[in-house]
Amino acid sequence: MTARDLLHLLVPPQCLVCRAPGHDLCGACRGALPWLVGARCARCGLPAPCGRPCPAALHAYAAAWAPLAHEGPARTLVTALKFRGAIAAADLLAAAIAATAPPGLLASATLVPVPAHPGRRRRRGYDHAGLLARRLARRTGAPVAAGALRRTGGRADHQLGAGRAERLAGTRLSVHARPGRLPSGGRVVLVDDVHTTGATLDACARALRQGGVPEVLAVTAVRALRGA
Ligand SMILES: [Zn+2]
Ligand SMILES: [Zn+2]
Known part of the structure; x- marks a missing residue:
């Protein structure tokens, strides 16, 4: 048992x-569950055509992908993961990513969870992107480089209460790569729960690239289709 x-x-x-x-x-x-089906922009993960220019055109990650829209039951699962630290929710969302990711996306990559805001992590006592990455790693066999990134500053309510302009500005969000924790060579797949504007993923990818990682991709459990 x-x-x-x-x-x-x-x-x-x-x-x-x-x-x-x-x-x-x-x-x-x-x-x-609102599965995202049909043609998708490989760069920003939105249904194609995504816009002109692609909202991720200047972002530091080469591709972004999510199995589900941030709607309906998927939205509730993300809330459960974020606020209740539900391992079952992490497992379901990791399974959705692993089962539907394009071939090769997760192959020979190291998973790096998007770091939680330090204040938020202290209050809740867990790290939801880290939990999601670990459950994904159990399914794909990919190594996880937890702690490869450190986050300072940024609004604690970055994705929740902040308006679009504030989110876009990525207010005072600062992410640093920790050299000793970075995978040596090869590519990195960033893991987070929600992809909204991509500003957080961009900040993380930028830090990893500056730390010497040649290629950074991103997977999230859900993709916000509006306000993106
Ligand atoms: Zn795009
Ligand atoms: Zn139900």
Whole structure:
């Protein structure tokens, strides 16, 4: 019996979205997941055509990809991951990434989680991108370079309460690569929960490139389609 089986005996699983008893994600909510299908801009991850110019045209990551739109049950799963630290939510979102990522995207890459704002991490006691990266690594076998990036400054409510202009400005967000923790050679796949403007991914990719990483890609669990 695994620790998880034991936990389920004590606390029977319920749907993370609608709280129906039985499974971490019930059949109805699973069926309502907003999968992104059809042609996509490889650079910014939006459905193609993404815009002129591509919103990621000047960003430091070479490609971005997400399996789901930031809507409906996927949005609720991300909230569960972010605010409840739900391992089950991390597992479901990691499975969605691993099962649908374009061939080769995750091959021979090191996963680097987008670092949480230090204040936010202290308050909640966990790091949701790190959790997502570790669950993804379990499925793909890719190594994780946790702690390769350090974040200072930036608004704690960067993606949540801030308006579009503030998010775009990436207000005072500063990310530094830690040389000793960087993978030697090869490419890096940044891992985060939500891709909104790409400003955070850009700041992280920029730091990694400056640290000598030749190629940086990004995967997120969900892609925001509006306000992008
Ligand atoms: Zn449900
Ligand atoms: Zn694009």
